[in-house]
Amino acid sequence: MTAVLNFKSHLSDLFAEALRTVAPEQAATILLERPKQAQHGDYSCNLAMQLAKPLRRSPRDIAQALMAALPASGVVEKVEIAGTGFINVFLTVAAKQSVVRGVLQAGAGYGHIRRGAGKKVQVEFVSANPTGPLHVGHGRGAAYGASLSNVLDAAGYAVTREFYVNDAGRQMDILALSTWLRYLALHGISVPFPPNAYQGAYVRDMAQQISAAHGARYVRAAAEAMHSAPSVEEDADAHLDALIANCKKLLGEDYAYIHNHVLTEQLGDCRNDLAEFGVHFDEWFSEQSLFDSGLVARAVDTLKHGGHLYQQDGALWFRSTTFGDEKDRVVQRENGLYTYFASDIAYHLNKFERGFDRVINIWGADHHGYIARVNGALKALGLDSDRLTIALVQFAVLYRNGEKAAMSTRSGEFVTLRELRNEVGNDATRFFYVLRKSDQHLDFDMDLAKSQSNENPVYYLQYAHARICSVLQQWQGDAAVLKQADVGVLESDYEKVLLQHLIDYPQVIEGAAEDLAPHLIAFYLKDLAADFHSYYNASRFLVEDEKVKQARLALIAAVAQVMRNGLALLGVSAPEKM
RNA sequence: GUGCCCGUAGCUCAACUGGAUAGAGCACCAGCCUUCUAAGCUGGGGGUUACAGGUUCGAUUCCUGUCGGGCACGCCA
Helix, strand or coil: CCCCCCHHHHHHHHHHHHHHHHCCCCCCCCCEECCCCHHHCCEEECHHHHHHHHHCCCHHHHHHHHHHHCCCCCCEEEEEEECCCEEEEEECHHHHHHHHHHHHHHHHHCCCCCCCCCCEEEEECCCCCCCCCCEHHHHHHHHHHHHHHHHHHHCCCEEEEEEEECCCCHHHHHHHHHHHHHHHHHCCCCCCCCCCCCCCHHHHHHHHHHHHHHCCCCCCCHHHHCCCCCCCCCCHHHHHHHHHHHHHHHHCCHHHHHHHHHHHHHHHHHHHHHHHCCCCCCEEEEHHHHHHCCHHHHHHHHHHHCCCEEEECCEEEECHHHHCCCCCEEEECCCCCECHHHHHHHHHHHHHHCCCCEEEEEEEHHHHHHHHHHHHHHHHCCCCHHHEEEEEECCEEEEECCEECCCCCCCCCCCEHHHHHHHHCHHHHHHHHCCCCCCCCEEEEHHHHHCCCCCCHHHHHHHHHHHHHHHHHHHCCCHHHHHCCCHHHCCCHHHHHHHHHHHHHHHHHHHHHHHCCCHHHHHHHHHHHHHHHHHHHHCCCCCCCHHHHHHHHHHHHHHHHHHHHHHHHHCCCCCCCC
16 A cells, blocks of 8 residues: 555545535635644544535534545544534554654655745845845844745755845945045045944955055045045035045046955855855845846836836936835936836846746845835836745844843944854854744844753754764664664554654645745754653663664654754754764 | 834743644743763643724634834935
8 A cells, every 4th residue: 555645635635525525516625733632633624614604504513424424544543523513533553653664765855845846936135235244133034044945945946045235336335435444544544434434343454455465556645535525514424425436536447446355355254154154045146237237227117118107306206106105216316326226126127037936035124114115116017026025034132141232233333143153153043043933023042042051942952863863873773774664563652742743744844835934843843852852751762672672763763864854954953962 | 103013921932824721941849860861851830812892603813993012114225
């Protein structure tokens, strides 16, 4: 007989059949749940309650009829009616036991499902301005995006991980200017450093690098740098813009070098930081390239031809209110420059033209006001905005010694992702970041994450894995034997609970992929580890009876495999010793 | 002021998208190591799911209002 691997869909088929017999004209959705309590069986169906109203019969009555019409199945032990009309299904132990062999044979592939059917999904995340080190807010987006991408990958989607590089805007100019001013200072030229320029120590470092490599080549007179700039008190932004303009003019061709140097430097730092964090990208997409290829102009043109733009106060506006936005938005400023929004429209057009079936943007929660206009722009371009999902990630607040760790970008005194990783460790950092629903505020307790004690949930999971490895190590047997082990003796309550957990894993992947919720994996693994620890304390594995020993070892080896698979999705290591 | 998100045990959070007696960890109390890792396990107390209505067989979940918190409301990126 062929083993049933997906009990849920198997049972779903059986109920569909019963439904056709009992009420062929009804098109109810068949929902199977895992009851919270064991006495309610392995799976529970509420179909009878759904049908009560349209059929004008009592739920228990309908449940009786459905139960009678349910086709026989080798994996079903018994079916019961309970409560107001739940139909509870109990599986045979033999059916559940077969999962052990399934897990061991599939190995790292266990939990990989075909739900995505190879559909192309793009996940764009982090996309921080390359103007300084990543901070803890970016860290959450990075951990979430990376884990989500892994989950989607496991669920059978073809995932492209992408970082959008904001290399075209004013922020990059400000960074170039900041670096140049620090460079001038190194050469004894004193220009007052604007308060809204980049203050961080890394700016001085870059100035030092440039000075070391090129000496005084980029030195210009202070007076010229400050030429006709309004005072900071008058208008700080205009002051900065004037300095940028002077910088570009004075350096001429050389400006590109400074600009490019700071961009390359910061992007490289960002890439290393993320790589150390286990976060990798398939594509680093340049904003500048959208201008170079003419796509921004083309996108704006398309909107214009569609009648979605109008001229007012010298600027070009997109009529986003047509699509439910609060107000219309400027795409081209009075000075002729495109806004960030314009390049973002082009970027999304590009995403769709690359043929992704689904596009997922992971944004910080502070960007939520931006969603309406982007969706509006897609619709105006005649694109299917339903293919775009914007997942908002709430802020993370760090707590150290029971107090909020300050996060101020202005003073440059924010906690960087790198500092956090160094202090807490990559595993705990990755895990803590995805331990919350992404749309939930995150209190990141650094003391807890650092503690090497029972308080720390990361160790709890890793410890379960290490314990299993240790037992298998002492057994000294051939792991291949376990794949063929006779698991018929696994009948205790502890064992049944673990079997059911193993069976659930692929469905957890499916749920996590569907809801874009990798935290579900973390919670699942915590449960699995808890049930293993209970089992460990209640039973021995290295027993005399060879058959029992092999069966139990096979079971815990399967648990370890699923722990490894799940932790890998979260980017957390599974050590064999602790 | 307007819009979006949130409010669950003392604290930090779950709850399978509307299901059965709302669950974990931490903290607190009481136990378990001469046998595979005690970073573990077992048991206990702890709740009007912010509040008030509504929808229905059934609501922490959906709708309305009130209160409280977060975020966003540039020809910035």
